[in-house]
Amino acid sequence: MEKKERLSDLTTAHIQEDILKGKYPVGEKLPTEKELMEIYQVGRSTIREAVKQLSMSKILIVKQGSGTYVNKSQVLSPSDILKKAKFDEINDVRRLVEGELIQRACQTATKRQLEAIDKSLQEKKKAILAEDKDSCIQADIAFHLNVAKAANHQVLLLLYQGFTEMITDFFHEREPKGVSFFAMSYHLHEQLYIAIRDKKEKQAAKILDNILNNNFSL
Template structure:
């Protein structure tokens, strides 16, 4: 049991190193073809052991971002956008970065949804909202999370912009994975914002873009 806990801790530390290194690469600190710092320097920078650094490098090398050259060092092999799907890119990003982009995405989705929603969209949103309500009464976290995702993806579909809808689905599932990975499976988070979700649905149905946008901003500020 102790060994398993230590392994999980080491894996989480490696994930943190992966995210930080990738952020540095994306922001241009390390450029394609350049050599990254040696293991001892990385160990000192991140305050972790050699095995953690090696696991992080192995992860980045497996995606084609880093290239390990025996006897020479580790180099930037290619920019992430050349080798990764959006889903993979999001999963190794910081939650704040994901939410920053999600904020911009949702504001446009809300604007379009309040103008373009149809009777069919309204029925789909209401069904998801009803399921969300029922799951809260049953204290069923998984059912509530599923209904919450269906509600938000229904809103995205109501924008009638297929690109935005597909992008939003990826963001939503990634954010849920973030919370599950961090052990945040707490249904009280859904309960605390249920009234806002009811108001958001009503605002879209009533084509009240201003109210819908304000509600969305409140939800996003609280990472919901």
């Protein structure tokens, strides 16, 4: 029973993720039960339980004789969530997720993964010197994403990858328009890379705190 419950929860999460990605557009009819079974490679009872959970959450609407539809009023896109999120809320989530990722990266990062982190750090330095804000944003996201990959934890990586879209949009909305924010925090990112490379978990955690606290300096 416990295994079945875990499978239905996982399927529920997969369907909800696909809805957020736009695979099943808001207001549109969901594929048939048989089609969903093939898409998610699970049995009929698992699909029914997943649809039931999403219906109870009002993410889906089951219309007798018609089918199951995505409920427009209940689905928030990442951009909608970003618009509702406060700056400190975004920082709090980053602190939780990245804190775990960095700890794991200190333990498991390979030579190739460390090289990828260092490469994105150098790209960020070039972008700062060129005063190219868009390239700074891309390099900053790449740096943190490469750290996430170095944690070698697929679930945490997927979670962080989804969150990077919000971080990117958030950076684009920030003031000032230049690169001073990225220039001020560059040395912290450099220190973080060194701490991960040298497997210093406690030091890396403190540096992450400094990076996130630096976000409030503007």
